[in-house]
Amino acid sequence: MTLTDYATACLLILGGIFFLAGTVGLLRFPDVYTRLHALTKADNVGLGFIMAGLVLQAESWLAAGKLLLIWLLVLFASASVSYLIARRALNKGIRIWM
Amino acid sequence: MIQALYFALALFLLLNLCAGLWRILRGPTTADRMLAAQLFGTTVVAMLLLLAQASGNPVLRDVALVFALLAAVTAVAFVQRAWPEEKESEHDLN
Amino acid sequence: MDVIVVLEWAFDAVLGLGLLWLAWRTLNSPDLFKAIVLFISFGLLMALAWVRLNAPDIALAEAAIGAGLTGALLLAALARLRTTTDNTMPAQLPAGSWFQRGLLIVLLSGSAAGLGYAVWILPSHTSGLSMAVTANLDVSGARNPVTAVLLNFRGYDTMLEMIVLLLAVLGIWSLGGLPPRPERPAVAVLDTFSRFLIPVFILAAAYLLWVGADAPGGAFQAGSVLGAAGVLLLLSGWRPGVRLMQWPLRLALTIGAITFIILGVLTLLYEQQLLAYPVAQAGRMIILLESLATVSIAVTLAILFLGESPDPEEKK
Numbered sequence: 001m002t003l004t005d006y007a008t009a010c011l012l013i014l015g016g017i018f019f020l021a022g023t024v025g026l027l028r029f030p031d032v033y034t035r036l037h038a039l040t041k042a043d044n045v046g047l048g049f050i051m052a053g054l055v056l057q058a059e060s061w062l063a064a065g066k067l068l069l070i071w072l073l074v075l076f077a078s079a080s081v082s083y084l085i086a087r088r089a090l091n092k093g094i095r096i097w098m
Numbered sequence: 099m100i101q102a103l104y105f106a107l108a109l110f111l112l113l114n115l116c117a118g119l120w121r122i123l124r125g126p127t128t129a130d131r132m133l134a135a136q137l138f139g140t141t142v143v144a145m146l147l148l149l150a151q152a153s154g155n156p157v158l159r160d161v162a163l164v165f166a167l168l169a170a171v172t173a174v175a176f177v178q179r180a181w182p183e184e185k186e187s188e189h190d191l192n
Numbered sequence: 193m194d195v196i197v198v199l200e201w202a203f204d205a206v207l208g209l210g211l212l213w214l215a216w217r218t219l220n221s222p223d224l225f226k227a228i229v230l231f232i233s234f235g236l237l238m239a240l241a242w243v244r245l246n247a248p249d250i251a252l253a254e255a256a257i258g259a260g261l262t263g264a265l266l267l268a269a270l271a272r273l274r275t276t277t278d279n280t281m282p283a284q285l286p287a288g289s290w291f292q293r294g295l296l297i298v299l300l301s302g303s304a305a306g307l308g309y310a311v312w313i314l315p316s317h318t319s320g321l322s323m324a325v326t327a328n329l330d331v332s333g334a335r336n337p338v339t340a341v342l343l344n345f346r347g348y349d350t351m352l353e354m355i356v357l358l359l360a361v362l363g364i365w366s367l368g369g370l371p372p373r374p375e376r377p378a379v380a381v382l383d384t385f386s387r388f389l390i391p392v393f394i395l396a397a398a399y400l401l402w403v404g405a406d407a408p409g410g411a412f413q414a415g416s417v418l419g420a421a422g423v424l425l426l427l428s429g430w431r432p433g434v435r436l437m438q439w440p441l442r443l444a445l446t447i448g449a450i451t452f453i454i455l456g457v458l459t460l461l462y463e464q465q466l467l468a469y470p471v472a473q474a475g476r477m478i479i480l481l482e483s484l485a486t487v488s489i490a491v492t493l494a495i496l497f498l499g500e501s502p503d504p505e506e507k508k
Contacts, residue, residue, distance in 0.1 A: 005100045012148075016107050019141060023114045026121050026137055032129045035121075039133050043140045050107075050144050054151050057100075066159050067147065070166050073392065074140060077170035080385040081136065084177045087379065089129055092181075105199035112206050112240075115233075122229050123217070131229045142236045149243055157248040157408045160400070161239065161255050164417060167396060168260025170389065171420045171427075172232060172267070178376050178427045180225065180267035182274060 008053040015049030018042055031097035032089050036082050043078040047071055104152035108145045115141050132176045139169035204244055211237050224273070228266045235259030249338045249408040252400075256416040261493055264423055268497055333474025335406045342410065343478045347467035350411075351452040354485060357492045358449055365501055378428040386428040393421035401486050405475075411448075411482040415489025422494030437502045445495065448488030451481055 001009075018041055025038020051071040058064040090096075118141075121134040143162045150158035214237060218230040235258040242251035288296075325337045325345065332340035342350050378386075397418040404410030432441065455477060456466050463470065469477045 001099050008100060009103055012103060012107050015144070016110055019111055019114055019144065022137060023118050026118055026134060032127060032133070035130060035133055039137050042137055047140055047144050050147065054147055057151055059156075063156060063159070066163070070143065070147070070159070070163050073163070073166045073170075074143060076388070077166065077173075077385075078136070078140070080381050081170060081173040081177070083381050084174065084379070085129055085132070088177050088181055089127075094127060094129070102195045102199060105196055105203060109199055109203045109206065112203060112210070115237075116206065116210055119214075119233070122226065122233065125226070128225050131226060135229045135232050138233050138236050142240060145240060146243065149240075155248060157252070158243060160403070160408065161243065161248065161251050163396065164252060164255040164400075164413070165236070165239070165259065167389075167393060167417065168256065168420055170385075171260065171424055172263040174382065174385075174424060174427050175264035175267045178378075178382075179271040180228075 004056050008056045011049050011053030011056070015046050015051075015053065018046030018049060022046060032094055033086060033096055036086055040078055040082050044075055047074055101152055104148045108148045108152070111141050111145050111148075128176075128181060132173065136169065136173055139165060139172075143169075207237060207241055207244065211241060224270055228263065228270060231266065232259055232263040235262065249336075252408045252413050256413045256420075261416050261420055261423070261497075264420070265493075265497055268499065272499065331471045331474065333469065333471075333476075333478045334404075336404060336408065336410075338408065339404050339410050339478070339482075343481060344467075344469065344474060347452070347481075348456070350481075350485070351449070351456065351467070353412075354449040354452060354488060357489060358445060361445060361492055361495055364496065364499060375427060375429045382428050386424050390421045390424060393417055393424070397421070397486065397490070401482060404482060405478070411485040412489060414482075415486040416493060418486060418490035419493030419497075422490060423497045426494065426498055441491070441495070441502065444487055444491040446488065448481075448485035451484045455481065 022038050022042025025041070026035050029035045029038055048071055051067050055064045055067050058067060115138055118134050118137055122131045125131055143165050146158045146162040146165065150156060150162070211234065214230055214234045218227050218234055221227040221230060235254060239251045239254040239259060242248070242254055322337070325341060328345070329335065329337060329340055332344045334340040334343065397414040400409040400417060401411065401414035402409075404414070452467075455469075459468050460466055
């Protein structure tokens with residue numbers, strides 16, 4: 001394994017840990033808002049690390065650009081959608097856990 | 099070696115996804131179920147990117163791109179249309 | 193290498209079991225919303241299964257249509273259903289007599305056994321028609337074998353699919369359509385979201401259409417991504433004007449099928465065979481058909497999502 005491979009491995013494993021944290025949060029957190037918080041960690045950071053790990057292995061700049069584009073799209077979509085869900089939940093009167 | 103890691107991580111993410119199914123079955127609110135589906139969408143995007151690298155098939159990145167785009171539309175359809183107006187029970191045993 | 197084989201095997205096993213379990217839970221869930229979310233998850237895993245079966249074309253179609261737009265369509269249908277009925281099925285379906293159940297079991301296991309036998313007697317290692325497709329790829333006008341089959345060798349299949357989509361819209365309209373319903377007001381974030389994302393959708397659709405000649409992609413995938421852009425537009429509160437709902441809409445809905453039929457008639461006249469393109473023109477004809485079919489598919493899907501009759505005042 002080369003140095004790049006080790007860097008990829010580290011980044012991928014970090015990404016996996018964030019996905020695990022997102023799932024555990026989704027299962028264990030007490031209300032919609034906190035679960036939303038856990039979910040976006042997997043979306044943004046988890047996918048971000050996995051993407052970063054794969055970019056190091058990408059065969060061309062074009063492929064790396066496409067990976068980056070996918071991540072940015074997911075980032076943008078998840079931020080907007082999380083806002084919409086949280087706002088509607090609040091308007092509907094779903095209680096915030098204290 | 100790095101190939102094995104791609105597959106191991108894909109398997110790990112798949113197991114994560116299976117664990118997340120519990121939240122869809124359990125609820126309690128419709129939003130919780132939708133959140134789980136959103137997480138699945140991102141997980142599958144990550145798995146497709148890993149499999150694309152592992153199998154050397156760049157087409158899978160296009161599949162991931164389409165998933166990333168369309169998951170957002172489903173979520174917006176949920177917020178704008180399918181979320182019922184009336185109050186729903188939100189009792190959680192945790 | 194052994195580690196990879198074991199990991200692949202474990203991945204496929206978990207995927208297969210997960211699919212079966214999800215299918216079962218989707219079918220027997222009394223809560224329709226839960227069933228829809230399970231169905232969306234099923235679509236996600238199904239796309240992965242197609243990837244593992246080395247069929248990226250179908251995975252792309254599953255991603256675009258199965259997991260993406262069908263979920264949005266089902267959610268919209270559920271929202272309409274809620275306004276008229278309770279959203280849960282009866283907890284206990286009326287049970288038939290023992291005779292009926294026995295008959296059902298015999299018929300179902302008979303057809304399952306027949307299908308199983310049909311699969312069993314298939315030769316285990318056969319290339320099917322792929323040799324014939326590869327041999328004729330040069331004259332097809334496309335470099336992706338799947339596109340060559342769908343648009344050239346079996347172009348009439350795609351023509352009939354276009355007509356099926358048209359019939360779906362006609363079916364909804366002939367029921368009188370649904371009463372127009374205003375969308376929930378779009379908040380600023382959703383507005384910005386749509387404004388930013390719709391051009392990206394259009395770009396992605398054009399990319400999928402273009403790449404379809406060489407690699408997985410094509411009219412149906414591009415059409416459903418473009419249709420998703422339309423759905424997003426509808427969800428953020430935009431409605432086509434009354435004038436747009438008249439002949440421009442009808443033209444957009446039918447242009448794919450019309451072009452297929454015109455080309456079919458022309459090729460029947462000049463080549464004596466339905467949709468047998470002259471070799472020199474094949475590439476151009478496929479691009480033309482795919483582009484127009486993309487427009488029709490996109491508009492059809494968006495109109496299905498809208499579900500409203502084009503002229504509600506006529507009903508009164």
